Amino acid sequence: xxxxxxxxxxxxxxxxxxxxxxxxxxxxxxxxxxxxxxxxxxxxxxxxxxxxxxxxxxxxxxxxxxxxxxxxxxxxxxxxxxxxxxxxxxxxxxxxxxxxxxxxxxxxxxxxxxxxxxxxxxxxxxxxxxxxxxxxxxxxxxxxxxxxxxxxxxxxxxxxxxxxxxxxx
Numbered sequence: 001x002x003x004x005x006x007x008x009x010x011x012x013x014x015x016x017x018x019x020x021x022x023x024x025x026x027x028x029x030x031x032x033x034x035x036x037x038x039x040x041x042x043x044x045x046x047x048x049x050x051x052x053x054x055x056x057x058x059x060x061x062x063x064x065x066x067x068x069x070x071x072x073x074x075x076x077x078x079x080x081x082x083x084x085x086x087x088x089x090x091x092x093x094x095x096x097x098x099x100x101x102x103x104x105x106x107x108x109x110x111x112x113x114x115x116x117x118x119x120x121x122x123x124x125x126x127x128x129x130x131x132x133x134x135x136x137x138x139x140x141x142x143x144x145x146x147x148x149x150x151x152x153x154x155x156x157x158x159x160x161x162x163x164x165x166x167x168x169x
Contacts, residue, residue: 009053013046016062021046023132024070030127031074032081033116041077045069067132067142071124078120114164122157125150 028038045066056062115123128139136147
């Protein structure tokens with residue numbers, strides 16, 4: 001999407017919201033594991049971009065700014081959730097039945113559980129790479145790390161997932 005320098009904040013946010021909201025929510029869901037929180041993070045990110053529109057040095061990189069904002073806000077939400085979880089008891093999950101839909105849901109749950117066990121940076125890199133299909137350069141820009149670090153985190157993350165998802169039988 002080519003964001004015109006001449007767009008005002010309202011037009012830019014409207015256009016970008018229509019084009020990118022759903023993908024950004026899916027990214028946030030992968031990072032925070034909660035749809036409602038993810039939607040709030042993305043909406044807050046759009047509000048932040050609107051408020052900073054006139055100070056963006058390169059309006060054509062507004063999508064990268066949004067991605068970075070979503071990732072940073074997801075990190076903050078996870079930190080806050082971590083503090084809360086230290087002060088609240090955990091609840092046991094219900095186990096789904098043995099029908100096909102439940103098995104598919106269980107498989108997704110296992111993958112997401114394994115993904116949650118990865119260090120934050122590896123999880124972020126894998127979500128950006130395999131869920132949003134971003135290039136190494138885009139991931140590096142979004143996370144503020146080098147392309148080499150992206151490769152390293154991706155390799156380690158995939159290896160760890162392989163180990164965590166290995167069938168014990």
